[in-house]
């Protein structure tokens with residue numbers, strides 16, 4: 001056994017006892033670099049909704065493990081591409097939209113919708129230059145239900161095999177995925193390690209303490225609120241509180257009546273979360289990306305079922321923002337504790353925080369000894 005394997009085994013055994021990863025895993029830039037190489041470049045990265053990739057020429061752009069990427073709808077289906085020109089490595093596409101061809105804005109090198117290089121100004125007089133030698137680099141792109149993912153690793157298991165069962169769980173909530181309408185997308189940045197933020201997402205032990213509004217809407221008591229790890233994803237669910245349904249909640253709430261009577265919070269390894277709250281059909285999806293060891297940037301996309309009122313949409317978005325602001329205050333504080341490095345490890349409650357332990361084990365297994 002190598003030294004690396006020994007150290008990983010020690011960390012995994014500590015996690016089984018409820019002892020967390022050492023603080024340095026949250027503050028050391030070399031760990032973040034390893035995570036980008038060994039986690040994000042080997043996993044599925046959410047790029048956008050399938051509803052924005054319907055017509056030939058539709059495209060969305062984003063990042064996978066720090067690499068600019070794009071997904072384009074062409075006559076053969078979805079094409080995943082590294083969104084970087086083979087010439088001087090300028091990004092080819094920006095944002096999202098529809099195009100007949102993919103033209104780089106730097107020197108007008110132009111690719112077809114499958115990434116083949118078709119036109120290069122002045123190339124006719126360039127010796128030994130073949131357009132066919134410089135296509136945009138292909139990557140894998142897969143839709144799981146209405147969500148499109150890309151992966152830089154040709155060996156990774158399919159997205160459907162990792163996340164497919166989440167669709168069945170979502171169906172139980174009353175949300176009908178294929179009817180969801182994209183409402184908006186917002187980008188955000190926060191001052192905590194990406195794992196600090198997701199580990200906060202992965203337990204609801206803090207909900208009664210730190211989320212008064214959320215706690216008034218959703219029953220977070222441990223006998224009814226469930227947390228289950230499923231391998232590449234994990235799921236939490238809690239029922240709407242009867243008092244909230246009857247309009248007798250202790251705090252002013254959005255309208256929780258509607259066909260969705262349970263909340264669902266799914267985590268898709270390594271950095272995607274899907275939220276459904278009680279009320280009229282709703283779903284939001286978040287992506288959490290490391291921005292160095294001590295910050296995270298991401299985006300949040302909100303969807304609603306057809307016919308959901310603008311009033312409900314606005315009030316639910318504001319409910320979600322309130323919960324996110326409360327979580328940001330918690331994780332910013334945790335990050336300050338981690339930066340100090342004392343104490344070096346924390347102690348989980350293994351019955352309430354087992355999803356966090358599962359996540360940290362996956363990190364150790366992917367990243368290895370540090």
Ligand SMILES: [Fe+2]
Nearest residue numbers: 200206211327
């Ligand atoms: Fe929280």
